[in-house]
Amino acid sequence: MSNITTIIPTPSTFKRTALVIIGAVIFSVNMNSFVYAAELFPGGFSGISLLIQRASFKFFNIEIPYTFLYFALNAAPVFISFKYIGKKFTLFSLLMIVLSSLLTDFIPSIKITDDLLLCSVFGGILNGLAISCCLHADATSGGTDFIAIYFSEKKGTDMWNMIFGMNICVLAAAGFAFGWEKALYSIIFQFSSTQILNELYRRYQKITLLIITEKADEIYSIIKSSTNHDATRFTGTGCYKNLQKTLLYTVVSADELGSLARELKKCDPAAFINVLKTKEILGRFFTRSKD
Template sequence: MGRKNKVLRVLMCMAAGLIMSFNIRSFVRSGDLLPGGFSGLSILIQNIFGRLLGISIPYGPIYVLLNIFPVILSFRKIGKRFTVYSCITIAIVAFLTDFIPVFEITSDVLLISVFGGLINGIAVSLCLNAGATSGGTDFISIYFSEKFKIETWNYILLFNVFVLVCDGFLFGWDKALYSIIFQFVSTQVVNAMYKRYRKDTLFVVTEHPKEIAELINRLTNHGATRMNAEGMYEGNKKSLIYSVIDSEELKHIMEEIRKADPDAFINAIRTDRISGRFYMRPND
């Protein structure tokens, strides 16, 4: 990994931490909402101690303590560099959230829920695209995504709903229900912006099958299957190249295939599940 790429990853993780801290102190606090993951759990614990027990405790130490086990899991099972970059974001959020003053952008709770969720989703996606996470349940989601080769963000939403149910029972349902909107918007933004665990099936009709198959393998480390085909309009003999690739590589692959064979016909289809060997780039 080049030095420039490392610096970019650090800057993206720092930016994600700054955005998350800002979001918590503006949208989340002014709307009295709970964000997703361990960030929301930290705020719930704060509220339990503050409102029910009359004990004020800072956000940062709770957030760090909750992240200890996921960090250890990530360090052992996902990757060392991946975990180190993630810890940059965790440290920034843990530190800044207690020091940035609370300020209100709008008093409309619905607007807070939608735009707060949007900003949170952008911050999480920024972190994930830097090859890191924002901590907590993101570590767990990445671990199971790596293990089972599927997207797991919607399953994490179930954990968040459990936290919100607890909040609703303790402090009322209005803000808990608005928090579901916040978290749903955030989850959908992450699903849209982070494509690592998405796959596309690629069909290429070409007269240069060997070159196209070698190009796919060289750029993606994925194999390809060649099938004989016939163009029914003109009756020309063709080859059909079939391959499954990561969605984040699709645009680049299609551009390179077009350069190698301007006459190729390319069709890409979203793939939900595969069974068998499929190469995944390591997070580190």
């Protein structure tokens, strides 16, 4: 597959800002309605911040603002992101970090339910929604999301399950310090969040398309112009009518599939398209870089 650099439209500044603000609000409301109320640990740097905050109050009777801890932990990832991932990407991520931290400290805690399982599941869903808003704005919510994006860009595959594994370590520490019940429910919270991310943000997931068509040139032109991915052409004979057919083979990102499939069917309504989930790509694959 081609790795030629091209200019592919990114979300507008207004759209990105709106998505980040929405993500920050959802994140903060979730922290104060489910996470704080149920005393869960969400994992990542937000979980580490809460762990330090609660440990300092429990063992030393010292209250440390969540904002201060979250800013301090994100300092190194922000620098790495600015240098190696993208400047605008980092600036929008900083906006998310600042807004979510300030809103978390100022929005009052609201207990919606006392059921720990409901808090874990729905809190995880809201957490996944908040992070997804940021990712669709080409930004992150900070912390381990920077790590996930960095390695996803390098390896070309999504790393959310790896981050989930890292978060288990944070939750294990919380279990030792504050009891295993809340830590185990926090794992459910984190699992729910990871599943939402895997469903809503699919940029690093790969899809293989096998397209049988009589309009191979037009179909290839759409693939190339829409995604900047190449394709391989095979010719053969359809057994039913004994007519010559062309098979185009290509691999695209999962988030490109919806719009691309509509364009392909518009070009050739008779095209037969087989969509296969691709586990791994070994070789060159174009990925739009962060701005």
